[in-house]
Amino acid sequence: MLTIGKASFTSRLLLGTGKFPDLDIQSKAVEAAETEILTFAVRRLNLEERDKQHFLDTLDLSRYALLPNTAGATTANEAVRIAKLARASGLCDMIKVEVIGDSKTLLPDPFETLKASEKLLEEGFIVLPYISDDVILAKRLQNLGVHAVMPGASPIGTGRGLLNPFSLELIIEQAEVPVIVDAGIRSPGDAAMAMQLGADAVLLNTAVSGAQDPVKMAEAMKLAVRAGRYGFEAGLIPVKRYASASSPTEGLVQA
Numbered sequence: 554m555l556t557i558g559k560a561s562f563t564s565r566l567l568l569g570t571g572k573f574p575d576l577d578i579q580s581k582a583v584e585a586a587e588t589e590i591l592t593f594a595v596r597r598l599n600l601e602e603r604d605k606q607h608f609l610d611t612l613d614l615s616r617y618a619l620l621p622n623t624a625g626a627t628t629a630n631e632a633v634r635i636a637k638l639a640r641a642s643g644l645c646d647m648i649k650v651e652v653i654g655d656s657k658t659l660l661p662d663p664f665e666t667l668k669a670s671e672k673l674l675e676e677g678f679i680v681l682p683y684i685s686d687d688v689i690l691a692k693r694l695q696n697l698g699v700h701a702v703m704p705g706a707s708p709i710g711t712g713r714g715l716l717n718p719f720s721l722e723l724i725i726e727q728a729e730v731p732v733i734v735d736a737g738i739r740s741p742g743d744a745a746m747a748m749q750l751g752a753d754a755v756l757l758n759t760a761v762s763g764a765q766d767p768v769k770m771a772e773a774m775k776l777a778v779r780a781g782r783y784g785f786e787a788g789l790i791p792v793k794r795y796a797s798a799s800s801p802t803e804g805l806v807q808a
């Protein structure tokens with residue numbers, strides 16, 4: 554089970570809702586992924602005109618936990634304002650803190666992310682900050698009391714996979730809260746690898762919404778996340794320098 558704050562989930566795949574070819578494909582992909590947590594940018598919702606159709610309307614939202622994110626924020630104050638707007642609109646108490654520090658790489662600003670997380674914790678939010686694969690920042694956020702950390706595999710939408718598995722492993726090793734590997738995943742292999750390293754969950758969007766067959770890719774990601782988790786739980790064999798025969802030779806009668 555994946556536990557975030559007081560909520561527990563069976564699925565370890567969190568799915569973003571952006572960039573799908575249409576809403577029908579989006580809802581079929583969400584179904585195929587068997588995800589229980591959906592994420593989206595608060596700024597994509599027209600909160601002033603709630604009666605107008607939007608990208609979440611084709612989904613049965615009672616079946617999912619919503620994880621709004623503060624995408625678009627470049628300062629802690631902006632992120633806090635967006636989070637409060639989401640909560641006031643009854644969306645959720647859970648918030649993915651996304652404070653972007655650079656528009657070209659969309660990498661998160663560590664200082665503003667820390668500040669925003671601190672403030673949002675004071676305000677009683679369930680706080681999940683999106684960060685780079687920075688071991689010390691993950692630790693600092695954990696000490697603040699965040700409910701999960703979300704290190705990026707690689708920059709959002711690049712599909713470059715796990716650029717630094719070593720750092721991700723270090724973050725996972727010292728984590729006392731769930732580690733959700735977020736962004737940059739391209740293939741089911743990437744998702745499986747993140748889970749195999751010991752991540753508690755994976756969040757992805759572009760790999761599914763941008764695939765030629767988003768529904769099939771959603772299913773592939775669901776299976777990959779499960780396979781990676783099973784592999785982690787089963788325990789991998791140690792890597793050796795030299796060969797060792799797979800068929801034991803002891804006790805065999807010489808021909």
Ligand SMILES: CC(=O)[C@@H](O)[C@H](O)COP(=O)(O)O
Nearest residue numbers: 569709710736737757758759
């Ligand atoms: C939807 C969302 O939260 C994205 O900002 C997230 O980081 C996913 O990134 P990819 O699109 O690279 O999977």
